[in-house]
Amino acid sequence: MTDPQPAEGIVAIASQSIDLLLTGKPDVKNRHGSGSIRPSLVIFTYRQTGVLAQLFGAWVRDDGELTEAPCDQQYRVDTDDWPDWLAELAIEHHPRSIRAVLLREAADECDDAGAAYTARALNDHAGGAFALMETFLRKANEAEYVATPCDFVACEPGGEPCSTHERLMAHAEGEHELCGAECPAVQQPKGA
Numbered sequence: 001m002t003d004p005q006p007a008e009g010i011v012a013i014a015s016q017s018i019d020l021l022l023t024g025k026p027d028v029k030n031r032h033g034s035g036s037i038r039p040s041l042v043i044f045t046y047r048q049t050g051v052l053a054q055l056f057g058a059w060v061r062d063d064g065e066l067t068e069a070p071c072d073q074q075y076r077v078d079t080d081d082w083p084d085w086l087a088e089l090a091i092e093h094h095p096r097s098i099r100a101v102l103l104r105e106a107a108d109e110c111d112d113a114g115a116a117y118t119a120r121a122l123n124d125h126a127g128g129a130f131a132l133m134e135t136f137l138r139k140a141n142e143a144e145y146v147a148t149p150c151d152f153v154a155c156e157p158g159g160e161p162c163s164t165h166e167r168l169m170a171h172a173e174g175e176h177e178l179c180g181a182e183c184p185a186v187q188q189p190k191g192a
């Protein structure tokens, strides 16, 4: 066997993880027995296949009494029912969500520059700035699309997108019928 070695080694990120300390989050049902868990720490591990959460806390008895007993459980993408707040935290801290925020900030800077050039009638410069803004916005939408987990009925590989990704795709293309209140276009309709 003479498998040719690539000229340069390839390095790819297989997973990234973050540990978050939690206070004031609602108790979650203990899946391994009675009672619930008072959350104190979550470790999110982001992989190509989705995000995994390991939630740690103290065990709360059925009668509501908090104990010192440590307790933890895992949430897998697609298979487990995630509390809403945990799912939202996972999206917020996804490495690519952070990327989407940075790309949107860059787009805003380009928008400001375009407006400043327009005010000075430098139309070529303004056009360049607005074109760059569009590029950054497109990349931000792509980053957000990849960072957002599927709905309970997941995307078919190479086929129909799930409802979450269908909405994000339409939103990126400027159609907001499926968008909720979190979409700026829903709050302030364009051209209104």
Ligand SMILES: [Zn+2]
Binding pocket: 149, 150, 151, 154, 155, 161, 162, 163, 164, 165
């Ligand atoms: Zn999907």
Ligand SMILES: [Zn+2]
Binding pocket: 171, 175, 176, 179, 183, 184, 185, 186
């Ligand atoms: Zn939208």
